[in-house]
Amino acid sequence: MEFIGQRPKKETIASFRDHVSSGKAAFFAQYGMDFVPGRRKGIYLWDVGGEKRLINCHCNGGVFNLGHRHAQIVDALKRAVGELDIGNHHLLSEQRATLAARLADLAPGDLPYTVFAVGGGEAIDFALKLARAHSRRPRVLSAQGGYHGHTGLALAAGDPHYRDPFGPMPPGFQQVPFGDLETLAAEIGDDTAAVILETIPATLGMPIAPPDYFSGVRALCDQHGALLIVDEVQTGLGRTGKMWAIEHWLETASPGPVPEPDILATGKGLSGGIYPIAATCYRAPLNRFPHDHPFIHISTFGGAELGCAVALAVLDISAEPGFLQHVNELAAQLATGFDQLQARYPQTLVEVRQLGLMCALVFPDETCGPMMTKLLYEEGLLAIYANNDPRALQFLPPLVMDALEAEEALGALDRALAGLSHLRGWQMNH
Numbered sequence: 001m002e003f004i005g006q007r008p009k010k011e012t013i014a015s016f017r018d019h020v021s022s023g024k025a026a027f028f029a030q031y032g033m034d035f036v037p038g039r040r041k042g043i044y045l046w047d048v049g050g051e052k053r054l055i056n057c058h059c060n061g062g063v064f065n066l067g068h069r070h071a072q073i074v075d076a077l078k079r080a081v082g083e084l085d086i087g088n089h090h091l092l093s094e095q096r097a098t099l100a101a102r103l104a105d106l107a108p109g110d111l112p113y114t115v116f117a118v119g120g121g122e123a124i125d126f127a128l129k130l131a132r133a134h135s136r137r138p139r140v141l142s143a144q145g146g147y148h149g150h151t152g153l154a155l156a157a158g159d160p161h162y163r164d165p166f167g168p169m170p171p172g173f174q175q176v177p178f179g180d181l182e183t184l185a186a187e188i189g190d191d192t193a194a195v196i197l198e199t200i201p202a203t204l205g206m207p208i209a210p211p212d213y214f215s216g217v218r219a220l221c222d223q224h225g226a227l228l229i230v231d232e233v234q235t236g237l238g239r240t241g242k243m244w245a246i247e248h249w250l251e252t253a254s255p256g257p258v259p260e261p262d263i264l265a266t267g268k269g270l271s272g273g274i275y276p277i278a279a280t281c282y283r284a285p286l287n288r289f290p291h292d293h294p295f296i297h298i299s300t301f302g303g304a305e306l307g308c309a310v311a312l313a314v315l316d317i318s319a320e321p322g323f324l325q326h327v328n329e330l331a332a333q334l335a336t337g338f339d340q341l342q343a344r345y346p347q348t349l350v351e352v353r354q355l356g357l358m359c360a361l362v363f364p365d366e367t368c369g370p371m372m373t374k375l376l377y378e379e380g381l382l383a384i385y386a387n388n389d390p391r392a393l394q395f396l397p398p399l400v401m402d403a404l405e406a407e408e409a410l411g412a413l414d415r416a417l418a419g420l421s422h423l424r425g426w427q428m429n430h
């Protein structure tokens with residue numbers, strides 16, 4: 001290998017500490033998690049030292065939907081490097097045109113236009129800029145505990161503890177409880193440019209909104225002329241068993257309005273875990289402003305042509321007949337496994353939230369999520385608790401996991417739950 005394990009692991013950790021993040025190095029040392037990702041393939045990650053292997057059920061929030069180094073994705077990038085480069089963000093582009101048209105084909109509703117970005121935060125920033133420029137209104141409503149990224153406007157739409165240390169934020173942002181139409185109705189007004197929501201707020205521990213929630217949000221937006229922005233950065237591209245999570249609510253909308261978004265942001269998995277790319281897709285009527293000001297929003301690397309080639313390969317795989325069927329079969333297998341674990345550890349695993357392979361396991365108190373992260377790490381599985389609700393463990397397996405691998409993951413969960421139950425003196429049924 002030319003890149004992995006070229007120096008002793010201790011030296012890598014020291015150099016990371018001295019030159020990248022002393023805080024992260026200290027954090028992982030404190031918790032005895034000195035894992036440095038080395039070799040990676042499919043659902044697995046190996047430590048550079050080679051002794052430890054992890055099943056990746058964190059997947060960077062969906063970046064590794066297709067597992068690590070999916071052969072078709074790696075091949076697409078290799079072939080693209082043979083002909084393409086980043087491209088020029090000021091000029092026309094065959095690759096961006098092809099990818100945008102493909103996204104429009106697959107979009108939930110009529111979203112013919114796409115502006116590309118490097119990452120999800122940037123895609124959200126553009127969504128919010130577009131909403132404000134189009135509506136000429138200042139206010140943006142988002143969900144408490146939601147997360148849209150750490151860049152400018154995306155940060156302003158998020159929770160105070162991520163933004164307060166950084167001084168005054170742009171005005172006009174306000175948060176309301178997720179799933180609560182009454183409060184939204186009280187806050188939305190004729191000065192509201194947009195309501196922005198994750199379809200399932202991952203960082204909040206993945207609460208699943210009731211079937212009529214998004215049609216209720218859509219109705220309030222329509223009533224006040226506000227736009228509906230759906231953040232599918234984590235939930236999109238098959239994660240929930242449909243191409244886009246919002247499709248679940250499109251089906252259940254009756255008798256309310258069909259909650260098609262005005263703007264949809266995607267990212268993470270669009271990269272295939274190989275080349276960063278994100279996208280903001282939007283309705284035709286919103287194109288007036290970008291049409292009149294085509295150079296007012298610029299991203300040098302957004303929609304890099306190499307990334308477009310990779311993203312097209314991702315969409316080809318995700319739209320293959322059978323892909324979503326596999327996701328739903330795997331989701332059913334895990335649901336059965338979670339049921340059994342709940343029966344075995346009734347005081348420990350108090351709730352399971354699941355839509356497709358977007359899963360959260362919920363425990364009695366806030367110490368449990370971090371403890372489960374550590375216990376699972378010891379059992380060879382990477383899964384991280386939800387930052388805005390540490391009672392919940394996010395469980396995001398690669399969508400390409402097979403049935404045997406799923407059993408292996410459930411086995412690790414079983415052992416970690418036994419460990420937590422033992423530590424806390426909670427009931428275990430055999």
Ligand SMILES: Cc1ncc(COP(=O)(O)O)c(C=O)c1O
Pocket residue numbers: 061118119120121122124147148149150198202231232233234267268
């Ligand atoms: C729902 C959601 N939106 C936006 C983002 C920001 O994406 P990025 O980190 O690529 O900027 C994230 C990242 O975790 C996310 O989970």
